[in-house]
Amino acid sequence: MPQAMTPGDLVDASRHDFQHGTPNHSGSAPGKQAELVVRNPRLPHITQGFIELRLLVSRLVQDSHNRLQGMIGLLAEGGRSDGDKKARIIEHMLERRKQFIKLLVLTMWAKNAQAVSEVIDLKVFLDTRQEIFHRVVWNLYEVRRKMSYARIPNPDLDTAVRVLSTGRANTAMTRRYVPPKKLTSGETLKILRDLNTLLSLRLALHEKLPPYFRDYTIASGRVTFTVADEFEADLSIGDEDPTSQLYLVDFRFIFKPSASTLPAGRIRDEVERTGNKILEQKGLEGIYDYLHGFVMTDKICTLARQFQIMLTGRWTENLVVEMRKRTLVVQYWVSRVTEGATKSWIEVGIKRGTGGRPSHVGVRWIRDGKAVQDQEVPLDVAVLSAENLIKTVVAMHTKHILTSIRGRLAHSPVFPLSAMVLTTHSTDSFNSSLKLQLTPSRPIKFLIEPITGRFALHPLTMVSTHVEAAMNNSPTGVEEVIIRLKFVLTQEEVETRARSMGWEVLKVLNIRKEELKGFFPNSTKYITYLRRKGWGKEWVVVMVLAETGQTWWVAKVYEAPSQWSMSMALEIPVQGEANATYGFLGNLEKISSAMITLYVNQSVLVEKGVQHKLQPSKVADPKLTIPDLYIRFSSLIRANWGIDVLRLTFQGLGTEGKCIVTVLGRTKEPMTQLGSTNISAADSDVSFHPQSGSYAIRFNINVGESVIEPLTEKLHRIERLIRFVAVIRRFKLPCLDVSLGRIAFTYDTESNSSAEVSFSGDREMKLHLPPRSPHIRIKGFLEHRLNVSGLETVVMALTVTLPLLLAFERIEAAVGDRSDGHVFVLSRGVDWFRIYYRRLGVVLDWQLQCRKSVLHWFVRDAASSNPESEAEIVGGEGRRKAEELKGIWSGEVEGDWEPLKSGAAAGLREVGALAWKIHELIYAGRRAIS
Structure with a gap:
């Protein structure tokens, strides 16, 4: 006989069957009826809401890393005491410790994950059973409450008496007991x-x-x-x-x-x-x-239920929902409050009706701890949506923040209105943004995350990541952080573009801040030093980024024994926005080069005591504000041939970064004496307009060089040129070439005799003659006369001495290498020549003298005028009187000359014939003696 089973055995057996999923039949002997075993239902397995441990660990690690970076960025900011920094570090470490302790507990529980899961299943099953029990109790209570209306009414004694006494009842009373007929x-x-x-x-x-x-x-x-x-x-x-x-x-x-x-x-x-x-x-x-009132209460409760549902989704830990009587209070951006901002919330309640309007469900908005009176939060009472309501409020708050930031930035010179574009949306703050043009190539969008209220920047870079953390850690100082970001990016972009355009970025130029305060604004945050290749090391361009805006300066620096120092700084007048584009840097090079050039020239004029002043340019480039330097002509050079104003103008930059400077002036009288001579073609640095007397001098100099000295030299050359050309024109001589440094002319067309005079500033003038010019023999005397008496005397000397010198050349050519001797022509001056017939012992003196206001050449026998010279030995030969020439001296030999007993006189044109006749008589007498 099989042993009877106890209740405990039955439970154990059913548990075994439940676990293994196989029916349990007792009875091993055939023919015996199997015992029926009650199986327990399988518990439902709960998996909803489970999160993998590795995902939880990774999120906690990432969150710890982000908060650590934010704290490091916050500690890196200035203005915080060491105690404050230590307190923040301790607070951060305690918070992280709590989180990792929780993670440790979860990790320990995870070792028994299967058992924990089974406990959860059992707990859910028991909670379900308990809910069923509570529901049964509630239903029984409802049945009891409703049965109270089903009681039998008290006996109607009046009707009973009427029926018993009269035999009939009241019709109205019988209706309570007799159902009426159904209506058709x-x-x-x-x-x-x-x-x-x-x-x-x-x-x-x-x-x-x-x-x-x-x-x-x-x-x-x-x-x-x-x-x-x-x-x-x-x-x-x-x-x-x-x-x-x-x-x-x-x-x-x-x-x-x-x-x-x-x-x-x-x-x-x-x-x-x-x-x-x-x-x-x-x-x-x-x-x-x-x-x-019932409906309004239900609407508020409906919104409250919707907000409670939202708390289980993505708005978790970012909303605080609370019911206060019939008022729904919803605080948003909860995490933002812990970062320094004040609380913001909405109150949904019943507003009293005014102006004939009934009471209604309305919204009261408290923004950053202050009630908003000038704005009404729209609430759709026809279709209630808690999410739309909170999104609308967040969008309005976002618009307020972005508008306030733009307004505060607009008051700062750093951000013009054209660099800010505000886009807002009435219900979706994702579409609300403030676009800031930080640099010409770097726009950035300033956003506010709608759920958390944290600031965000797009696109995200390494620099903007730290800036974003700084803004979220200090929401009240957002404008300062944005301005600092603009300064950092502007400095970086300027340095990059400047290097690509050939500028040097001077990182080693260390100047004390105390010294810089005397030149730049006190609110200066960043300074960048630039120098163009080819400039002197004392000149730099300085970009100053301050709270008052971005400014550019030209500065002069010098290297002190321990560091660099600054001696001068001039602000560059930048027109429009100073965005560091390539075009802006090109214009910056022009205007800074111009300012340096004007400053150097002005310094030289001050040193020389020359009167001058700066005035706005008459031909102004809208992108370049460069003044003109006006110089008093009479104060620069001691001359009165020009109008007393010279205008020095910067014309731009040439090749290799050199400055092109033009000096404009005008003579008092028109320079018509220059005629059609194209001086500009011969000298490209100077151009003339003879009819008006205007002239322009062009200089191509390095940045930092002065043009005052070369200008003075060129003005002297212009003065000489005008005077020399006037002389040439007065003598009616054809000009071969005219320029500021030289003038070439022909003084005799028959013999094609020409000369050239070169001059440069105050240096000595030079006379250049062709190799076979008859005046080569007196070039020294002519050059001396040129520098002492001017070109007029030289031209006159060239014309009056030419016939005689041509005759000397003819004589020398005729004598050649004859055996009877050579002829020597000795020049003792421009107006005195001595011709010496060596073998013949004859010496003649030719002198230019004025007789009756007319120039004549006088010839005399040197032996006759100085008897003691007969014994004089020259080259081994003695002197003698030229007896052959007595016919000329006495007038026996006739010609276009005038006898003078011991000599003769001839005009300028006849002197050549007289010299040749004398030469013929001397050689003819020599042959007669022989």
Whole structure:
């Protein structure tokens, strides 16, 4: 016989079967009936809401890393004491310790994950059973409550006496016990029509309708009042008496989300009971107030339920929802409050009606701890949406923050309005942004994350990551952080573009801050030193980034024994926005080169005591504000041939970065004496306009060089040129070439004799003659006369001495290498020549003298004028009187000359014939003696 099983054995067996999933049949002997075993149901396995441990660990590590970076960025900022920094470090470490302790506990529980999971399944199963038990109790309570209406009424003794005494009962009383006959369709339709008529008459004649019950319809024996976006109420009557009570038949919500009608139950019964009581006491006014308040309360509760659902989603830990009586309080951007900002929340409640408007559900907005009075938060009461409401408030708050930031930045010279574009959206803050043009190539969008309220920058870079952390750690100083970001990016971009354009970025130029305060604004944050290749090391361009804006300066520096120092700084007048584009840097090079050039020239003029002044340029480039330097002509050079104003103008940059400077002036008299001579073609640095007397001098100099010295030299050369050309024109000599440094002319067309004079500033003038020029022999004397007496004397000397010198050349060519001796022509001056016939012993002196205001050449025998010279030995030969020339001296030999007893005189044109005749007579007499 098998042993009987105890209840414990049965439970163990059922557990075994539940675990292994196989039926348990007792009975090993065939033919015996198997015992029926009760199997326990399989517990439902719970997996919803589970998070993998590795994902939890990775998120915690990432969050710790992000918060550590934020704290490091915060500690790197200035203005915080060591105590504050230590407190923040300790607070950060304690918070992280709590989180990792929680992670440790979860890790220890994870070792028994299977057992924990089974416990969770069991806990859920038990909670479900407990809920069923509570529901059974509640249902029993409802049955008990409803049975109270099903009791038997007390005996009606009056009716019983009437029936027993008279044998018949009151018809009205019998209706309580005898059910009436069922109405036919026609009777029902007639009753409904009668009710419709009675309701129409009553509402039109006897009832005073509230202003909010003017929208109604009458049908099916009831009147339906409609209150927009709130409810519909069906009322009817129970008597023809116009003073009888109206009854509440039905009630429906007409806003969303809501039930189309109140479900049967305690709430519906309460609404009907209270509504009918109010209709009896206060009529339509009272029922409207009651239902209106009921609906508004339900709307607030609906929003509260929606906010509670939102707390289980992505808004978790970012909203605080609280009900205070009939007011719903929702705080948003909760995490932002811990980072230094004040609280912001909305209050959804019932606002009192004003101006004929009934009370309504409204929103009171407290922004950053202050109630907003000038803005009303829109609330869609027809379709309630908590998420749309909070998104709208967040979008309005985002717009306020972005607008405030733009307004504060607009008051700063750093950000012009053209560099800021504000885009807002009424309901979606993701589409609200403030676009800032930090540099010409780096725009950035300033955003606010709608759920957390944290600031965000797009696109995200290494620099903007630290800036974003700094903004979130100090929400009240966002503008300062943005300005600092702009300065950092501007400095980086300027340095990059400047290097690509050939500028040097001087990182080693260390100048004391105390010294810089004397030149630059006190609010200076960043300074960048640049130098163009080819400039002297003492000149730099300085970009200053300060709270007052971005400015550019030209500075002069020098290297002190220990560091660099600054001796001068001039602000560069930048027109428009100083965005460091390539075009801007090109213009910056021009204007800085111009300022350096003007400053250097002005310094030289001050040193020389020359009167000058700066005035705006007459031909102004809108992108370049470069003044002109006006110089007093008479103060620069001691001359009166020019108008007393010289205008020095910067014309731009040439090749290799050299400055092109033009000096404009005008002579007092037109330079028509230059005629059509194209001086500009010969000297490209100077151009003339003879009719007006204007001239322009062009200089191509290095940056930092002065043009005052070369200008003075060129003015002297212009003066000489004008004077020399006037001399050439007065003598009616053809000019071969004219320039500022030289003038070439022909002084005799028959012999094609020409000369050239070169001059440069105050240095000595040079006379250049062709190799075979007859005046080569007196070039030294002519050059001396040129520097002492000027070109007029030289030209006159060239013309008056040419016939005689040509005759000397003819004589020398005729004598050649003859055996009877050579002829020597000795120059003792421009107006005195001595011709010596060596073998013949004859010496003649030719002198230019003025006789009766007319120039004549006088020839004399040197031996006759100086008898003692007969014994003089020259080259081994003695001198003698030229007896051969007595015929000329006495006039026996006739010609175009005048005898003078011991000599002769001839005009400038006849002197050549006289010299040749003398030469012939001397050689003829020599042959006669022989």
